Amino acid sequence: MARKSRCCPxxxxxxxxxxxxxxxxxxxxxxxxxxxxxxxxxxxxxxxxVASFLGKVRPSAGDSPVKALELTHxxxxxxxxxxxxxxxxxxxxxxxxxxxxxxxxxLTPGEGIVLVAAAARHRRGALEAVDFLMDHLKSAAWLWxxxxxxxxxxxxxxxxxxxxxxxRWQ
Amino acid sequence: MARKSRCCPxxxxxxxxxxxxxxxxxxxxxxxxxxxxxxxxxxxxxxxxVASFLGKVRPSAGDSPVKALELTHxxxxxxxxxxxxxxxxxxxxxxxxxxxxxxxxxLTPGEGIVLVAAAARHRRGALEAVDFLMDHLKSAAWLWxxxxxxxxxxxxxxxxxxxxxxxRWQ
Amino acid sequence: xxxxxxxxxxxxxxxxxxxxxxxxxxxWATLLETVGPQLAEQLREERVHVACAxxxxxxxxxxxxxxxxxxxxxxxxSGG
Amino acid sequence: xxxxxxxxxxxxxxxxxxxxxxxxxxxWATLLETVGPQLAEQLREERVHVACAxxxxxxxxxxxxxxxxxxxxxxxxSGG
Numbered sequence: 219m220a221r222k223s224r225c226c227p228x229x230x231x232x233x234x235x236x237x238x239x240x241x242x243x244x245x246x247x248x249x250x251x252x253x254x255x256x257x258x259x260x261x262x263x264x265x266x267x268v269a270s271f272l273g274k275v276r277p278s279a280g281d282s283p284v285k286a287l288e289l290t291h292x293x294x295x296x297x298x299x300x301x302x303x304x305x306x307x308x309x310x311x312x313x314x315x316x317x318x319x320x321x322x323x324x325l326t327p328g329e330g331i332v333l334v335a336a337a338a339r340h341r342r343g344a345l346e347a348v349d350f351l352m353d354h355l356k357s358a359a360w361l362w363x364x365x366x367x368x369x370x371x372x373x374x375x376x377x378x379x380x381x382x383x384x385x386r387w388q
Numbered sequence: 389m390a391r392k393s394r395c396c397p398x399x400x401x402x403x404x405x406x407x408x409x410x411x412x413x414x415x416x417x418x419x420x421x422x423x424x425x426x427x428x429x430x431x432x433x434x435x436x437x438v439a440s441f442l443g444k445v446r447p448s449a450g451d452s453p454v455k456a457l458e459l460t461h462x463x464x465x466x467x468x469x470x471x472x473x474x475x476x477x478x479x480x481x482x483x484x485x486x487x488x489x490x491x492x493x494x495l496t497p498g499e500g501i502v503l504v505a506a507a508a509r510h511r512r513g514a515l516e517a518v519d520f521l522m523d524h525l526k527s528a529a530w531l532w533x534x535x536x537x538x539x540x541x542x543x544x545x546x547x548x549x550x551x552x553x554x555x556r557w558q
Numbered sequence: 559x560x561x562x563x564x565x566x567x568x569x570x571x572x573x574x575x576x577x578x579x580x581x582x583x584x585x586w587a588t589l590l591e592t593v594g595p596q597l598a599e600q601l602r603e604e605r606v607h608v609a610c611a612x613x614x615x616x617x618x619x620x621x622x623x624x625x626x627x628x629x630x631x632x633x634x635x636s637g638g
Numbered sequence: 639x640x641x642x643x644x645x646x647x648x649x650x651x652x653x654x655x656x657x658x659x660x661x662x663x664x665x666w667a668t669l670l671e672t673v674g675p676q677l678a679e680q681l682r683e684e685r686v687h688v689a690c691a692x693x694x695x696x697x698x699x700x701x702x703x704x705x706x707x708x709x710x711x712x713x714x715x716s717g718g
Contacts, residue, residue, distance in 0.1 A: 251438075252426025259421050259442060263498040266446040268421075269439070269518070271511060272429060273718055276436045289717070292646055292710055294692035320717060328433040332718050341441060341638075342553075345519055348439070352511055352718055361717030362647030373648040374716045383512075443638055459637070462566055462630055464612035490637060502638050511718075522638055531637030532567030543568045544636045 236261045240304040242318045244297050249321055249330040258317050258335050265314040265337035269344035271352055277327040282367040287325045289363050296360040303354050311347040313338050318351060320361065353383045406431045410474040412488045414467050419491055419500040428487050428505050435484040435507035439514035441522055447497040452537040457501070459492045459533050466530040473524050481517040483508050488521060490531065523553045561623040563592070564630040569606075572597055582625040589621060589629065600633070607632040641703040643673070644710040649686075652677055662705040669701060669709065680713070687712040 234257040241258070251272050259268055275287045291297075304318045317335040325331060332355055336347035355361075357376035364373045404427040411428070421442050429438055445457045461467075474488045487505040495501060502525055506517035525531075527546035534543045561584040565573040573593065580592045589608075590598040600606055601618075608618035609630040615621060623629045641664040645653040653673065660672045669688075670678040680686055681698070688698035689710040695701060703709045 250426070251429050252422040255425055255440075256420070256422025259444075259500075263444075264447055266444060268442045268444070270425075271440075271515065272425075272438045273511060274429075274433075274436060274438070276509070277434055290647060290650075292644065292689075292712070294708070295689060295694065295710070295712075330429075339446070341443060341522055345441065345515065345522075349515055352515075356718035357715065359715060359717040360712065361715055362713065363716040364647075373651075375714050376716050460567060460570075462564065462609075462632070464628070465609060465614065465630070465632075526638035527635065529635060529637040530632065531635055532633065533636040534567075543571075545634050546636050 236315075236317065239314070240301065240308055240316050240318070242297065242301045242304045243320070244291060244300070245319055245321050246323050249319055249333055251330055251333055254317065254319065254333055255335060258315065258337065262315040262337035265344075266339050267341040267344045268335060268337045269341070269348045270317075270333065270335040271348045272330050273332040273352070275325050275327045275329050275331060279365060279367055284327055284365050284367050286366040287327075287331070287363060288366070288371070289320070289322045289325070289331070289361055291322050291362075292360050299360050300355075303351065303359065307336065307347045307351050310350070311336065311338060311343040313343065313347055316347065316351070318355070320355065320359070322361070350387055353380070353387065356380050357384050406485075406487065409484070410471065410478055410486050410488070412467065412471045412474045413490070414461060414470070415489055415491050416493050419489055419503055421500055421503055424487065424489065424503055425505060428485065428507065432485040432507035435514075436509050437511040437514045438505060438507045439511070439518045440487075440503065440505040441518045442500050443502040443522070445495050445497045445499050445501060449535060449537055454497055454535050454537050456536040457495045457533060458536070458541070459490070459495070459501070459531055461492050461532075462530050469530050470525075473521065473529065477506065477517045477521050480520070481506065481508060481513040483513065483517055486517065486521070488525070490525065490529070492531070520557055523550070523557065526550050527554050559625040561625070562628045563589070564628060565597075566630060567633045567635075569597065569600060569631050569633050572600065582623065582627070584621065584623040584629060586619045586621045593631075597631075601631060605634050639705040641705070642708045643669070644708060645677075646710060647713045647715075649677065649680060649711050649713050652680065662703065662707070664701065664703040664709060666699045666701045673711075677711075681711060685714050 304316045308316050315337040319333045334351040336344045338344040357380045364371045474486045478486050485507040489503045504521040506514045508514040527550045534541045560579040561582045564577045608615050610623050611627045640659040641662045644657045690703050691707045
């Protein structure tokens, strides 16, 4: 069984009919923030506020220019884990809707890695949900990230502050 | 001097070349979140993260359906105040860029009232900047809001919790 | 010429007009007299601010608006 | 049939392959032996998890993979 065939990501661009209260995707190709948020906003007309966060590939890490970033996932765990996380956020922050999209594969600087959005009655809930989702995606989702800089690829591990950020929610 | 002629808002749709590190606008017509964030994102390719918040007219306040919302401003103070606020946020959170757009005039449920976005090296700064901007726009910007519901127009005043939210930053 | 008084938000409803003119110079006592007792009561509240010539006054009772200047009466705000 | 072992993230570099097969049934001791000393050392670390048949094991030393099941070796994650 080839690794590739187990993966069934959908394109961000092709389908902008969002699925219900939680839209969770692993994407192999570009992540269009404008289209995604326009669709998410339209899908939740009754929400008082929509908060979002887009994480992008930075052009450098410390002094070294980053040439590329690669994200690996594990099909049986990664998407189900993200769906569970989105559901947790939806309940905890009484969200009208939640969007969690994560790129996989090889990305170049400036490209979007992750987009999360939360629609809620009040702004506090929407902003906190985005914070919660990002903290969990950063160090508790089944994704592995490496950067190509200097003489080769370097695996990234969550920093102590990422673990501390996660602990805030427990 | 007519009130109208003092106001020089630009359309959100017509100009998507964003102006520098701080793009601050009062808008008389629709606020297109997708286009705005796509342009903001493109304007700050070096930022590691972009956080945003869109506040919309809710369809009801308590049990009463909201028919319309009206926002009044005072030209000599409102836009300069928002520009000062954006500059404060840019420095305080070391932002690469900041966007602060606020609607004025009469709006109907589902329409966007306010859009703020912050681009920063790390996600914490971007998310906190959005929180900071919203808290200040809510109860420290020169804007007056009233809702049309039930038998007439009702002026909205910041709630005690809005003042408490603002005090967090002082 | 004169001083223009601009009413904002709910004060506009109370005044029944968006703006009106008053003879210059206009000081705090004259302003209270000009706008009438109901608006004067509002203006004395701490949470109501006054701007003159585009600047919010730190001490509104020190108002002294000259010919051609605009005085804005600013009730509590609510944006966002 | 057999058990498929899947190496994720940096463990894939250490293994030199993305996946390999091992005879079923596969328990913890046999897994450590199968992957060799360098990977075994990594697997013993608390922060490395093991999944079997799509479930992350609460106690990885209780691993018992049967014919046709997949065992995934999961080093510390880093998304977002």
